[in-house]
Amino acid sequence: EGQLLESGGGLVQPGGSLRLSCAASGFTFSVYPMSWVRQAPGKGLEWVSTISDIAGSTLYADSVKGRFTTSRDDSKNTVHLQMNSLRAEDTAIYYCAKDIGGWDAFDIWGQGTMVTVSS
Amino acid sequence: AIQLTQSPSSLSASVGDRVTITCRASQGISSTLAWYQQKLGKPPNLLIYGASTLKSGVPSRFSGSGSGTDFTLTISSLQPEDFATYYCQQFNTYPLTFGGGTKVEIK
Numbered sequence A: 001e002g003q004l005l006e007s008g009g010g011l012v013q014p015g016g017s018l019r020l021s022c023a024a025s026g027f028t029f030s031v032y033p034m035s036w037v038r039q040a041p042g043k044g045l046e047w048v049s050t051i052s053d054i055a056g057s058t059l060y061a062d063s064v065k066g067r068f069t070t071s072r073d074d075s076k077n078t079v080h081l082q083m084n085s086l087r088a089e090d091t092a093i094y095y096c097a098k099d100i101g102g103w104d105a106f107d108i109w110g111q112g113t114m115v116t117v118s119s
Numbered sequence B: 001a002i003q004l005t006q007s008p009s010s011l012s013a014s015v016g017d018r019v020t021i022t023c024r025a026s027q028g029i030s031s032t033l034a035w036y037q038q039k040l041g042k043p044p045n046l047l048i049y050g051a052s053t054l055k056s057g058v059p060s061r062f063s064g065s066g067s068g069t070d071f072t073l074t075i076s077s078l079q080p081e082d083f084a085t086y087y088c089q090q091f092n093t094y095p096l097t098f099g100g101g102t103k104v105e106i107k
Helices: none
Strands: A003-007 A008-010 A019-024 A034-039 A045-051 A058-060 A068-073 A076-084 A092-099 A108-111 A114-118 B004-007 B010-013 B020-027 B033-038 B045-049 B062-067 B070-075 B087-092 B102-106
Touching: A003 A092, A003 A108, A019 A034, A019 A045, A019 A092, A034 A058, A034 A068, A034 A108, A034 B102, A045 A068, A045 A092, A045 B087, A058 B004, A058 B033, A108 B045, B004 B010, B004 B087, B010 B020, B020 B033, B020 B087, B033 B062, B045 B062
Parallel strands: A008 A114, B010 B102
Antiparallel strands: A003 A019, A019 A076, A034 A045, A034 A092, A045 A058, A068 A076, A092 A108, A092 A114, B004 B020, B020 B070, B033 B045, B033 B087, B062 B070, B087 B102
């Protein structure tokens, strides 16, 4: 089974930027949509963004639209989340997740990377 | 956005109990529902997709049913490793949404 490994999290001041990366292995990365899901401390899961496989079209939650950008590099089996204008409410563990195929579930998740937005 | 309401939000049960968790969608989503299990400090783990299809490798004591707006996750005989939080997620319409979670605790 495949694996996902996130990196790039850390502490950032409000209004700052951070770029998360997710490295995939063990599956044919280019043919699957990839997503980001976050979880604030002690809270539930929140979908953030999805990037499709072929055309690389992107979808975003309203809470991050215009501030976050998802991209993928199929040559490096990597997906990125560029986060700008960060707010305290963006503080969360950010998980990268692979679509099972057919856009109907996330079957592989990374371990997550923590993003803390605080002054 | 489609809202998913899980109930109960928490429950206490004993090993061997039959446990049922429900997920209600604010509008019809056909069978585009997945269930995940999350243990403390770990990422979610897919259990069921398409409302009733068991992911390969997931124990058969887990089952899912429903379509439209009402869905259930059933654990036929609760095992010690099943104590966790369970989430439903809909894939019918973007933005994708999750239920609020159901925490299954030891009685």
